[in-house]
Amino acid sequence: MTGRPPAPRCVANARMYSPAPGAAAAWKELFAWLARESRIDLDVIDHAFPLALSDLWARKDLGAAFMCGFPFMLAGARPRPVAAPVPCGALYGGKPVYATRLIVGAKTRFQSLEDTFGGRLGYTVPDSHSGYNALRHHLLPYFRQHGAKLYRQSVGPLTTPRRVIEALLAGDIDVGPLDSYALDLMLRHDPALASQIRVVATTDLAPIPFLVAAADCPDEIITRLRATLLSFAAAPACAPLGDQLCLDAFAPVDVAVYDLILRWDADARAAGYARPC
Known part of the structure; x- marks a missing residue:
């Protein structure tokens, strides 16, 4: 049987935006949706405090984890941007x-x-x-x-x-x-x-913290994860998740705007x- 080899399994984590058990559960649901729609296997890991976020961001199998723009801009070897959340509410003006x-x-x-x-x-x-x-x-x-x-x-x-x-x-x-x-x-x-x-x-x-993947994550995985996340706002099945996560959409990451930091x-x-x- 011929065809493309299966994409490698990746890990996902939303520790930065899991300040309450209900939020953590909703992110796990979102990552499950992301895995199904993108056809990328994602293993959700906790990596909770007191484990260092820097260790998470350095993982070679990282597929989607939130990273603050400050350490991203300071990093010598940066992870790959995937997508940025657009929170709901007047403060954010529909922007990431x-x-x-x-x-x-x-x-x-x-x-x-x-x-x-x-x-x-x-x-x-x-x-x-x-x-x-x-x-x-x-x-x-x-x-x-x-x-x-x-x-x-x-x-x-x-x-x-x-x-x-x-x-x-x-x-x-x-x-x-x-x-x-x-x-x-x-x-x-x-x-x-x-x-x-x-x-x-x-x-x-x-500019808000955004989801990143490992620095050497294959282009195909990044493309599929990003395209799926950018479809979040239009996906009827994601409306309850948007409510649970105070989230309107995901947006492409413009690294240049993080120079502000x-x-x-x-x-x-x-x-x-x-x-x-």
């Missing part, structure tokens, strides 16, 4: 973008970001855009105005959005950064959270503000 929400506890006295100055600032990891780079970019004008550090303590690495929430509610930090799309998913699957936190500021928009990093470093504090 996101922001950082700066949150405080709902029962605290803080009504504005400035009210938190002098307190304890949480962050995720230094190579995170939403949890570090965008946070620092938003605070940079205040740093320039004050000419000194804004907080008495920077607390981290907290690593994940869920751990930022936990630190905030435990009183370990006064304010912390959350990827806006991750927060949307948290609120969708844990609506009680809305009464426990308050957003005091939102950063400028930036490097510019924000360079601006902060040039101002002597390498660490958000």
Whole structure:
């Protein structure tokens, strides 16, 4: 019997956007749909905290996993872009973008970001855009105005959005950064959270984390995965998943727009503000 050899099995992971069990389950359903429609075998793996995301992104069998634009742009050997999510909601304007929400506890006295100055600032990891780079970019004008550090303590690495929430509610930090799309998913699957936190500021928009495959993933696999993901918005069977994942569509990845992230990093470093504090 002749024909093309079967495509190799690949792994898939949505850890970055699985901040609640319901979201994690929905991503597994999406990856199952993606495997069926693309005819690419995808094994969904957990790779949960405290395992390092860098190890996930370095896997030779990676087919679809979310990667932040900051480590992608800094990487010497970059994975291959597959597609970027387009979250639903007015903030995103139908584009593959996101922001950082700066949150405080709902029962605290803080009504504005400035009210938190002098307190304890949480962050995720230094190579995170939403949890570090965008946070620092938003605070940079205040740093320039004050000419000194804004907080008495920077607390981290907290690593994940869920751990930022936990630190905030435990009183370990006064304010912390959350990827806006991750927060949307948290609120969708844990609506009680809305009464426990308050957003005091939102950063400028930036290009969103996107799905990547291994650097040497065959072209055919990339093409089939990308084409299938780009059909998500028009697939009637995916409407319930769109609701569960606060997701309108997937879009092609324009790597050039991620230069914005490097510019924000360079601006902060040039101002002597390498660490958000």
